[in-house]
Amino acid sequence: MEVLDQRLIDEYQKGLPVSSRPYLDMAKRLNVTEDDILESLDRLTKSGVLSRVGPVFNHKKAGASILAAMAVPDEKMKDIAGRVNAFDGVNHNYAREHEFNLWFVVTAPDQAQLENTITAIEDACGYGVMSLPMVKSYYLDLGFKIQWNQ
Amino acid sequence: MNDNQLIANTLGRALLDERNQLRLRQAIQDGLPLTRQPYKTLAIALGIKEQQVLDTIQYWTESDLIKRLGLVVKHHSLGYRANAMVVWDVPADDVDRVGELLSQCDVVTLCYQRPRRLPHWRYNLFSMIHGKDRSMVLEQLADLIAENQLDGFQRDVLFSYRLFKQCGGHYANGECSSRNSEREQAESGQSMKHAQPSIKETQVAYG
Known part of the structure; x- marks a missing residue:
């Protein structure tokens, strides 16, 4: 990976300028050109290193969201995961090693729509959903420190 | 930040009405445009002023609706x-x-x-x-x-x-751009498969 790509990841997982020329502001701070920044961000996005350059919304304030788990027989995992994925409100979906083996996050504009979606997922999958709403967050999301070349 | 400070911070700012706030949220949830003036690009697409985009996004970061704004790494x-x-x-x-x-x-x-x-x-x-x-x-x-x-x-x-799926939170009814992503994650050489679940159907109340 190019040095500038790494520097951008180290420096700008948070604090992207909210200004008329944000990429120029970043360029000045890193002693490169605005085009360098734009090319780097484009490269990182196209190569799949970044999912986006943009906001991480606060789940609690941006709408309703919930962590949900299901216990699914292994042979049905792929089919059930596909059914869960078909819902727009589902934005993470992982198989994990546990009796509860399918874990996903459901989001909705409000609590009523969230509960409707969960009921609809249960109907579509034929399994009960264990809902685990957030009670309290202890973590301030500042991005993630990457250990390069280790 | 308390509510009074938040109210004070909205004074003199070009905040959007509720409908346009929702439109802006939809427009940025999959990322900012990679143009020299990304907030202006958004403003033009939405038919609003650049200053309104800037002030609204600034307000969202201060009020913690946006936890962070930057590169979202996979x-x-x-x-x-x-x-x-x-x-x-x-x-x-x-x-x-x-x-x-x-x-x-x-x-x-x-x-x-x-x-x-x-x-x-x-x-x-x-x-x-x-x-x-x-x-x-x-x-x-x-x-x-x-x-x-x-x-x-x-x-x-x-x-x-x-x-099976990983993408940003979508609260404004946008489409998920990576909905079909699916990847095997077993990399360590150990058996990652868990034993057959003993509970075939779990009925758990939610709330």
Whole structure:
């Protein structure tokens, strides 16, 4: 990976300028050109290193969201995961090693729509959903420190 | 920031009405445009003023609707192929202390309190640890337990072995751009498959 790509990841997982020329502001701070920044961000996005350059919304304030788990027989995992994925409100979906083996996050504009979606997922999958709403967050999301070349 | 400060911060700003705030949220949830003036690009597309876009996004970051604004990295793409959700059973009167402790650890990327769902689920504190492989995650966890004297709490480690979907939170009815992403995550050479679940159907109330 190019040095500038790494520097951008180290420096700008948070604090992207909210200004008329944000990429120029970043360029000045890193002693490169605005085009360098734009090319780097484009490269990182196209190569799949970044999912986006943009906001991480606060789940609690941006709408309703919930962590949900299901216990699914292994042979049905792929089919059930596909059914869960078909819902727009589902934005993470992982198989994990546990009796509860399918874990996903459901989001909705409000609590009523969230509960409707969960009921609809249960109907579509034929399994009960264990809902685990957030009670309290202890973590301030500042991005993630990457250990390069280790 | 308290409510009075928030109100004060809205004075003199070109905030959008509710409908346009929703439109702006939809427009940025999949990322900012990679143009020289991305906020102006958004403003033109939405038929609003650049200053309104700037002031509204600034207000969202100050009021914590936006937790961070910047590069959103896919850990997996940088070699972080293992992630474990580490869950803890901590007495109610101690959970805040342990939650704060965990959140201070560099290797912990999320830390939430959630309700127990007895008898199926006893854990009330959830943390996430990423690593380049399974052994790195387990080493980091062992260090974390030793350094913070957490051995007394019952815990479980739920490694992920398959990713079916990962994309940003969509609260404004937008489309998920990576809805069909699906990747095997078994990289460590160990068997990642969990034993056949003994519960075929679980009925758990939610709320």
